[in-house]
Amino acid sequence: xxxxxxxxxxxxxxxxxxxxxxxxxxxxxYDDQTDKLISQLQADVDTEFATLISxxxxxxxxxxxxxxxNQRISTLTAENSAGAxxxxxxxxxxxxLAEKNLADAKTKAGYDANxxxxxxxxxxxxxxQTRIDAEPNLATPRLDTAIxxxxxxxxxxxGSLQAAHQLESGIIAEAQLRLMQxxxxxxxxxxLTYELQLKSGSGATGGAAK
Numbered sequence: 001x002x003x004x005x006x007x008x009x010x011x012x013x014x015x016x017x018x019x020x021x022x023x024x025x026x027x028x029x030y031d032d033q034t035d036k037l038i039s040q041l042q043a044d045v046d047t048e049f050a051t052l053i054s055x056x057x058x059x060x061x062x063x064x065x066x067x068x069x070n071q072r073i074s075t076l077t078a079e080n081s082a083g084a085x086x087x088x089x090x091x092x093x094x095x096x097l098a099e100k101n102l103a104d105a106k107t108k109a110g111y112d113a114n115x116x117x118x119x120x121x122x123x124x125x126x127x128x129q130t131r132i133d134a135e136p137n138l139a140t141p142r143l144d145t146a147i148x149x150x151x152x153x154x155x156x157x158x159g160s161l162q163a164a165h166q167l168e169s170g171i172i173a174e175a176q177l178r179l180m181q182x183x184x185x186x187x188x189x190x191x192l193t194y195e196l197q198l199k200s201g202s203g204a205t206g207g208a209a210k
Contacts, residue, residue: 028138030198042185046181065098066099073092121154
């Protein structure tokens with residue numbers, strides 16, 4: 001299946017931190033709470049990706065196991081010998097367990113089991129946006145754009161992680177997950193790098209961490 005393209009974000013211009021006040025806006029300064037919000041969001045997103053990738057591996061493994069057991073059951077049934085009876089019973093029990101574990105893994109990987117993650121991401125993005133907009137500065141417009149594009153890739157109705165999760169079986173393949181993670185991590189890393197640049201330059205520019 002071909003997935004919609006995700007929104008790419010250009011790296012934030014870090015030189016803006018050295019600009020002086022302009023048009024009523026103050027020069028950007030490091031904010032500890034903003035740093036923590038971005039770091040927590042990245043941790044939550046990476047944990048979700050790791051969980052979904054692990055479940056995709058488990059689903060693939062259990063699917064192969066169930067297929068092998070079905071084949072063995074067919075072979076033993078065709079033999080129809082007294083000696084194969086115990087092996088047939090064991091294969092059927094193994095298949096039942098594999099199918100149960102497979103169903104459980106698919107449920108955990110599905111959208112419904114992960115709604116809480118998307119709600120948490122939504123809250124985190126709103127909190128981050130509110131924090132950044134509370135004290136407008138020269139970097140605010142670019143940060144607002146970066147957050148909007150990050151929201152597009154995580155929560156938008158089309159082309160986002162959430163949208164992909166809601167499609168078809170609700171299970172996203174590892175290849176697509178890694179592609180999404182690469183782009184979203186790059187966006188979050190850009191925001192974190194910006195904050196770290198502010199932190200390292202706060203003393204030189206006279207700004208104090210809040």
